[in-house]
Amino acid sequence: MKGRHEPAPGLLRRLDALARAAFPAITTALMMVLVSAPVGLPSAMPAVALACVFFWTLFRPAAMSPLMCFVLGLLQDLLTFSPLGIGVLTMLVVHGLVLRLRRFLARQPFWLVWLVFSGFAAGAALLGFLLQAVLNWHLPPLWPGVVQFLLCLGLYPAMAAMLTPLHKAMQRAEDLA
């Protein structure tokens, strides 16, 4: 190994990198599917999706491309019975805005990130409400939106606590590589 500065990326190495790149989107999709399994609670799926997209866009934008956001949003729309496109647009908007704020936000303490996320959650709920109203041409009840917002707010710390170690582990692996 000595003397060779850059070993040619072998198959395993490339697989590793690919897995790392695909990991956030795949885990997000998996979690969305699992969360939408019936448990008798109001669906936490949009909250989970939003938290994941927010987190990964903030800390690992390379792995959460706009295309991934599009696909995840589509998955959300198909899993729920909301009109098609709401989730897609929400995810893309969140993604774009977080990308803009990324430089400032990535260095902030957790509580501030959470605060910003709560703003995003409120915006997402509002956007969802408006789009629902426009697409169905009929004013939906207000409560589900509020519940969704609160669910987002409450779920984010747990999600972050779960995703941060993963992110750290991936970072360590990248540093080693």
Place this chain on the structure above:
Amino acid sequence: MIRLSIPLRQALSRLSLPVLVALAFGTMLIGKADTVLVDRARMALSDTLAPIYAVVAEPLGAVRNAVQEARALWEMRAENARLREENDRLHRWQAAALSLEAENTLLRRQLSVIPEAPASLHTARVVADAGGTYARAVLLALAPGVEVRRGQVALDERGLAGRVTEVGSRSARVLLVTDMNSRIPVALEGSRARAILAGTNGENPRLQHWPEGTRPQEGERVVTSAEASVFPAGLPVGTVHWTEGGTPEVHLFARMDRLDMLRIFDFGLNGILPPESVARPEPRARR
């Protein structure tokens, strides 16, 4: 892999977001325009995910069961108190049911004064006291065509009165249990001990030949026994009463001094009959 120049890549990555946002609006339009397509896509996704959900359902079910278990444990105390209270109440009801059951049995015994269906029954009027000085018997007037046979049992509305001993074409003679020649196999209802009820020509017949060790108790009910297959078992006879002289008598249920109607039952029993009945075969087949 297609190699792209760095500026082109940057431009593409900068463009991708607006393009995708536009595509999002496109999907909205598609969702509004072609609901069938959306439904089909949804169903395809659901079909694909169905096995996953089936797998997930197992641990979820386990979790839900655990939660329910925990809740059940949590509520066990209240449940216990409720059950204990209910148990107390049910115990009271059980006591009530048992006492009612005993009462029911008792009443049923009393009711079996009228033996059940297959026994055919004729009611006949007592027209004469056929006894005379040294016998206790009554004469029944029979309607023409009514067939009464020797050995049949006669009861009044309360209990055993006697047996048919002679049959004519229009009348029948009933030997009462109080007659001196009457010997009826009986059973003491409490102890199920057998004894013989022997008439004395007096008002109350006596009990004889009860087994040693089972002394008839005062007030014990006496019923017929099927011992000699003359009587069906369990016809009410009377109650035991000890006289001052120390002999057990039976106070009959039947009102012997006021017999006016007797019911003649044919239980189809063909027990020990006087010898002449053997010489005269009877039309009725043995059951």
